[in-house]
Amino acid sequence: MTTSVHLLLFREDLRTRDHRALLAATDLAHRHPDATVLALYVLDEETEGIRPLGGASRWWLHHSLVELQESLENLGIPLFFARGQGTDIVASLSAPLGVTHLHWSRRYTLPERSADAALKTWAKSQGIEAHSYAGHLLHEPWEVSPASGDFYKVFTPFWKAISAQGFREPYGAPEPLTQNPAALSQEVRKQCATLLSLEELDLLPTRPDWSGGLKQRWTPGEKGALAACNEFVDGNLEGYARERDFPAAPSTSFLSPHLRFGEISPATVLYRVGRSISVMTTDTTRFATEVGWREFCWHLVFHNPELHEKEFRxxxxxxxxxxxxxxxxxxxxxxxxxxxxxxxxxxxxxxxxxxxxxxxxxxxxxxxxxxxxxxxxxxxxxxxxxxxxxxxxxxxxxxxxxxxxxxxxxxxxxxxxxxxxxxxxxxxxxxxxxxxxxxxxxxxxxxxxxxxxxxxxxxxxxxxxxxxxxxxxxxxxxxxxxxxxxx
Ligand SMILES: Cc1cc2nc3c(=O)[nH]c(=O)nc-3n(C[C@H](O)[C@H](O)[C@H](O)COP(=O)(O)OP(=O)(O)OC[C@H]3O[C@@H](n4cnc5c(N)ncnc54)[C@H](O)[C@@H]3O)c2cc1C
Known part of the structure; x- marks a missing residue:
């Protein structure tokens, strides 16, 4: 391995565009040609409090990872898979791989934040640089708070405050690295027997395979996300405010699973929607407000970690x-x-x-x-x-x-x-x-x-x-x- 090894952790951010952690790692590698960039996805169903994925999400995740692996390979970065407690896995891989830097997009539930904080502490103790970057929201939850200093419990003032801060332009995809992902992959696998193939994560249903309807309906992955976004902007966006409540016609964006897995960032979605017209219309405003509800829900969970188990009131x-x-x-x-x-x-x-x-x-x-x-x-x-x-x-x-x-x-x-x-x-x-x-x-x-x-x-x-x-x-x-x- 080379003098600096950057390990990128992918979790809820399965994309290559508008991905700050990926950009930061590749930027460093471009500036220091002896650096190596590797990527890792850990299926973590063991860390206390992390909610294991449901069946439909597991199906989606598998297909999204297939595409991510291919896209990263095109950038020169091999993506590896493992299963277990995220922090332990990273710790066990870091020594054999000579990891010098860790990069990840932040997560926002309490167990995930605690796990990432523990990882940062561990990295520091090992002399490994750990860098975290904004994750799958428009603004970090701690950047938005009412004058009372507490958190927002009502949507309208929350969205007003967020909108007043404005929305940034998304970043593009990084320039490909010159490293050879196939050779790197072989070298890494020789050193780390615990790494698995994507199939070994066992995400797909087999007995029985109930995923026929899902396959027919969806295209998981970043390409599917961008296509869905473009299709919406060119089609259903006009008339969205009027039509969105009628279930028989496909009048919404169908971006929710893509946003869920971070295949597209909310900043990219709002940017594309905003750029498609010269002035905001009732349709674009209404759509942005719905994306705002997603943001509000995350704001609530950030401040109320047990939202899925306990009544908010x-x-x-x-x-x-x-x-x-x-x-x-x-x-x-x-x-x-x-x-x-x-x-x-x-x-x-x-x-x-x-x-x-x-x-x-x-x-x-x-x-x-x-x-x-x-x-x-x-x-x-x-x-x-x-x-x-x-x-x-x-x-x-x-x-x-x-x-x-x-x-x-x-x-x-x-x-x-x-x-x-x-x-x-x-x-x-x-x-x-x-x-x-x-x-x-x-x-x-x-x-x-x-x-x-x-x-x-x-x-x-x-x-x-x-x-x-x-x-x-x-x-x-x-x-x-x-x-x-x-x-
Ligand atoms: C009981 C219940 C459970 C729900 N569970 C989920 C869930 O697990 N995951 C999920 O993403 N949405 C959930 N929603 C919200 C909403 O139904 C979906 O986000 C929406 O149907 C997704 O379709 P779309 O992408 O075409 O939405 P669009 O109308 O195109 O909206 C654009 C985006 O805005 C966000 N959004 C829209 N409505 C809401 C909302 N009410 N709350 C939060 N975000 C919203 C989504 O990210 C969506 O992709 C739930 C709603 C209800 C009533």
């Missing part, structure tokens, strides 16, 4: 949520997961999720409201199911949105505001195109019959479609009664 921990240890609740929950509730819009959403790893935002709100209010089940059950099945399952957006719908979250919808899935269906899927697509038992009916049946039952019109699990009006009253008893 502590008093809500005493709300009588139904738990899954009761057999009746288990059955209700199972029917919800499988899209067999007998409520067409809810079932359409849950089946879309199962098949594609995605669900439209409007429908996410409806199914979450149905679970927490009509079925009176704990929002954490739904959050966990989404965590396992969404390709964009996110440590911040998922719990924050679940708590928003349930009523226990920051700036949340009040509990007594209960989405009526039938009214929502009539309003946002008037022609029932979305419902027909995902609920074939109803596909032969007219939109009028579908919406009427959702209220009055289908009887012989749709004998294969399940009867409603609960009566919507009665369950709504029960939810309101539970709320007023608890209040």
């Amino acid at each position: 502590a008093e809500w921990s005493h709300f009588p949520w139904g738990k899954a240890d009761n057999p009746e609740n288990k059955e209700l929950f199972h029917a919800w997961c499988r899209g067999l509730t007998g409520v067409p819009l809810v079932d359409a959403g849950m089946r879309e999720l199962w098949e594609t790893g995605y669900m439209h935002n409007r429908v996410r709100m409806v199914v979450a409201s149905y679970l927490t209010k009509n079925l009176l089940l704990d929002w954490k059950l739904g959050e966990k199911w989404f965590w396992d099945t969404l390709v964009d399952a996110d440590l911040a957006s998922n719990p924050a949105n679940w708590q928003w719908v349930a009523g226990s979250g920051a700036d949340a919808a009040p509990y007594f505001r209960i989405f009526n899935p039938v009214t929502q269906g009539k309003k946002f899927d008037e022609e029932a195109r979305y419902i027909k697509r995902w609920v074939p038992e109803l596909a032969h009916l007219s939109a009028v019959e579908i919406h009427r049946g959702a209220e009055q039952g289908y009887g012989v019109l749709a004998p294969d479609y399940p009867s409603p699990l609960v009566d919507l009006k009665f369950s709504r009253q029960e939810a309101l009664a539970a709320y007023s008893d608890w209040k």
